Amino acid sequence: MxxxxxxxxxxxxxxxxxxxxxxTLAALFxxxxxxxxxxxxxxxxxCSLGYHLRRDAWLSAPDSGVALLLDGDRVVLTTRSGQQxxxxxxxxxxxxxxxxxxxxxxx
Numbered sequence: 001m002x003x004x005x006x007x008x009x010x011x012x013x014x015x016x017x018x019x020x021x022x023x024t025l026a027a028l029f030x031x032x033x034x035x036x037x038x039x040x041x042x043x044x045x046x047c048s049l050g051y052h053l054r055r056d057a058w059l060s061a062p063d064s065g066v067a068l069l070l071d072g073d074r075v076v077l078t079t080r081s082g083q084q085x086x087x088x089x090x091x092x093x094x095x096x097x098x099x100x101x102x103x104x105x106x107x
Contacts, residue, residue, distance in 0.1 A: 005068040007059065014057035021049040 024045050028038050055061040062081035069076040070089070077085045 001072075003070045005070070007066050007068060009059045010057050014053055017049060017052050017057055021045055 025042055028041055028045075031038065033041075055064050058064075059066055059080060062079065063083075064080045065077045066080050067078040069078070073089050073091070075087050075089050077087070079085070
């Protein structure tokens with residue numbers, strides 16, 4: 001049986017990412033690190049936030065997954081740029097339309 005899922009941008013994921021990165025930034029201040037180290041770590045956290053918001057929450061990056069096709073034990077993830085990534089789903093995996101994780105293991 002073939003099932004197609006369309007992946008949409010998520011405000012909830014965006015809020016969770018902002019909250020998690022905000023907590024991480026707040027945890028940097030009480031650390032006994034030099035100011036330059038705190039600033040560089042803060043910049044890395046902000047870059048991570050921007051990357052994941054754009055790619056995972058807003059789905060505006062070219063490599064963002066926008067469609068998921070399940071066909072038996074095969075899965076095809078279509079990116080925003082139109083590239084298709086094929087993989088095999090193990091029988092003990094759970095795939096739902098609300099979250100997805102595609103892992104490709106090579107022997």
